[in-house]
Amino acid sequence: MNRLMPRALMAPAVVTLLLWMLVPLVMTIYFSLIRYNLMQPDQTGFTGLLNYEFFVTDPDFGPSVINTFLLLGSVIAITVVLGVALALLVNEAFPGRGIVRVLLISPFFVMPTANALLWKHMMMNPVYGVLAQVWIFFGKEPVDWLSDFPLLSIIIMVAWQWLPFACLIFITALQSLDRDQMEAAGMDGANALQKFWFLTLPHLGRSIAVVIMIEMIFLLSIFAEIFTTTGGGPGNASTNVAFLIYKQALLNFDVGVASAGALFAVVLANIAAIFLIRLVGKNLD
């Protein structure tokens, strides 16, 4: 009884997660090997690797991979660099620090579709948007953000959402920084830059790694922001791998090709996952 009980308690979670992982995976692999188009139900049969070939030779494939990494890389760079700077800024005491910290996190809790439309309309509209007004105020021609810089626009929206997350993690990490050590370094004549480079940055190393990897997991499949603003366009200018799979599946109804793409996305995500799991695993006493 006492030996069975712990297993019985664990079983529901283990079984549901196992199903949630295996069933879709097996189905995706199966779909990727057959002819399966929702609009052409009469076409069936095993096609081997034809779906993979089709997905990879799609003219949108190359750009979508590049866009995925551009989006990922830019957002990570922006959030980590600005996040560290911001965390250092609000780490010391100043009037209203508590309120600032609370306000800062707000964008992280805004749902992606609301975030996207807020930026698309109220901020980036080339005629009535706030940014256009600012540009006019400085005597410049307003920018049509979503048509002329679609990927950059998405990057701005996503970075706005994730900067607060990164910042909060860094603030938490800074709190365990050894103050005595910092003071000792100061006494030994280290300047602010040296203290940052040799003490603060190494201390933040672990949390930077965590932020990068968690953002990788979530940003590899950015979808809602693209879906609600640019629809992947103009052309394929803001299509990432996740959106390309969606297009193949629910707009072209080609389940086979989309499944091949989905497996590609899974492999991509797993590369990121291996690193994160190792890092977290080390922390498990």
Place this chain on the structure above:
Amino acid sequence: MKLLLLLVRTLAAWSITLLIVFPLIWLALTAFKTELQAISVPPTLFFAPTMENFTEVNLRSDYPLYAKNSVITSVLSTLLGLAIAAPAAYSMTFFRTRRTRDILLWMLSTKMMPAVGALLPVYVMAQAAGMLDSIAALTLVFTLSNLPIMVWMLYSGFKEIPPDILEAARMDGASIWGEFRHVIRPLAMGPLASTGLLCLVLSWNEAFWSLNLSSAKAGTLAVLIASYASPEGLFWAKLSAASLMAIAPIVVVGWFSQKQLVQGLTFGAVK
């Protein structure tokens, strides 16, 4: 010199913060403008606030239905998730075996599967079961995608409960059930509450599954807001009012529990 530094720091911190929060402030302001004021050039800063948008959104766009769907799916998936995750985390914390660590890491790895990788099978299954655009399907998918995070967060919370207390209870002859009721339950309320909160936030804001699996019947607020992307997007004041109602509750929850929520998302890797 020190005072100057403090002044610079205060000014910099406040202006950067206001800059970052500005879009949200603007959204809140626009929600109380008339449609004409919302798109006026130059922007209207001083105006008589109107509640018209909120009543319009409530009457015209079925807002209450979508809000109801959001509340039902996020609350149900949170409760269901806790019901499955809590026993598992409890077992892993207090009856550790050699394999516990592997199971935990495996659970984490399932969270890293990109949602888009499971989209087609889930869509096809939901279609076959007649569950497209149903609250049941959304609740189930939300629960499953949050489950790994919930087990992890509960596990790291339960680990803080001192094992001595349990040993004392076992010495006194408490059964597993008695031990759970009298010793663990009171101490576990904290982790359970913060895990539930995180799950609530994640489900409320979830957009990938709700956009793909639901529309007019079971759509959540994320879907309603997305529908403003096309024609209605021209009505900025109404979009703002709808968005404000959709995000305000969660942002306020976030303000009060930011630390636990963000730590939950990092799987306890940053202390």
